[in-house]
Amino acid sequence: MVSAELHLGVAIDGAGFHPAAWRVSAAEPAALFTSGHYLRYAKLAEAASLDFVTLDDSLALQSGGEGVVRGRLDALLTLSAIAPATSRIGLVPTVTTTHTEPFHVSTSVATLDYASRGRAGVLAVPSPTDAEAAHFGRRPAPSPQDGEAETAEVLDVITRLWDSWEDDAIVRDAATGRFIDREKLHYVDFEGRFFSVKGPSITPRPPQGHPVTAVYGDSPHAVGADLVITRADHLDAVRAAAARFPGAKVLATVSIVLAETEQGARDRQHELDALVPFEPAGLSFVGTPAQLAADLPRWAAETGVAGFHLRPAVLPDDLDLLAGEVVPALRAAGAFRDAYRGETLREHLGLGRAVNAYAVTPGA
Template identity: 90%
Template structure:
């Protein structure tokens, strides 16, 4: 038995993380542009009691030309659409923090938290290419350093805006005609390098108080988030990221190719790479579900991460094996919970209650 239980999230992007996945998946390519496609995988992850699903997004088309899936649905809107028909799984869309306004990011994520009844998160990423900047023609692409610093400001402003309504600001007193207690709404008066935001928000404080915030671990501003996802491709670098962020839940990205036999997994990997060679970001695993169930706790013990962000190569194939065989094996080893203990994403991740910085001010 292991000493700690892992946190597990899974990516449900397109036909899978591998750019050739759409060519061997049983899923019809047209389904990739339907909410039902993503609902299917969110429900599968929920049945396995995984902490959350992520859905990638960008202001640019996927790179790779005609051989890859091009085009995407808006991640936050898609997860908002499936939120009412899921019950426990956390929903974490990627949201671009460049060429957007933190006021809009804050209210959109708060709305997802209401739609999901407290299961929202946000993976905040900057937009750094000239092609993306050209879509808006308002500003040049930022440097990586400025993009990260701006992302940190977006997260700070979002948190302040979520707190700008106290939890009991809505009184709904029909007899007096008083819907809100105006004294419990607060200006945030944020003045930063990139933004000046007065507030308060137009959306009441979300069910979680603060929806879960996440960033990738190569950002120097990762301290601004609840969850840090590292895409380091070797254990020493993963360990270094975990050591740099002791106050956050650090998760390591692992791209997975699974089969019932090790040879079968290698054959699947070769088939995918023959169609389109590809090196995924983060750690990689090719093998059986039992081998992955043994490897994940070992990697966590060696690096100090709290868990993993898993990226199936092909959907639904690798997610089916993850949910149906890897998770039960982890449970049998004491490395994963038997079911959900709470109802919110913050509870799943053990983040505790979000304190309102303006309460009583």
């Protein structure tokens, strides 16, 4: 038995992380542009009691030409659409920060938190290319350093806006006609390098207080996020990333190709790479579910990460094996919970409810 339970999230992007996945997946290509496609995989992850699913997004089309899936749904809107049909799984869309106002990010993610009854997160990423900037025509693409610094500022602003309504700001006193207590709404009066935001938000404080904020671990400004996902490709680098962010839950990305035998997994990997040669970011695993269930706790112990962000090569194939065989093996080893113990994503991740920065403590 192991001493610590892992946190596990899973990517449900398209037909799988491998760019050739759509050519071997049982999923119909047209289904990739329906919310039902993503609901299917979110419910599968929920049945396995995984902490959360992620859905990637970008302001640019996928690279690789006509041999890869091109086009995508808006991740935040898609997860908002499936939120009422799920009950426990955390929902973490990628949201680009470079050409999106933090006020809009704040209200949109807060709305997802309401739609999911407290299961929202946001994976904040910059938009660094000239092609993305050209969609808007308002300014050139930022440098990598400026893009990351702006993302950090966005995370600061959106948490302030979530706090701009105190939890009990809504009074709904029908007798007096008083719906809110105006004294419990606050201006954020933020002045930063990239933004000037007055507030308050137009959306009441989200059910979690703060939805979970996440960044990738290669960001130099990741300090302050609740969740850091490192895409380091060897254990020493993962260990270094985990040490950099002692105040956050750090998860390591692992791309997975599974089969009932090692040779079967290698054959699947060769088939995919023959169609489209590809080197995924992060750690890679090719093998059996039992081997993956043995490796994950060992890697966590060696690196100090709290868990893993798993990227199935092909959907539904690798997610089916993950949910049906890897998770039960982890449970048998004491490395993963038997069932959800809370209702919100912050509870799944062992994060306390965020304290409101503007609320006045009684008696203070």
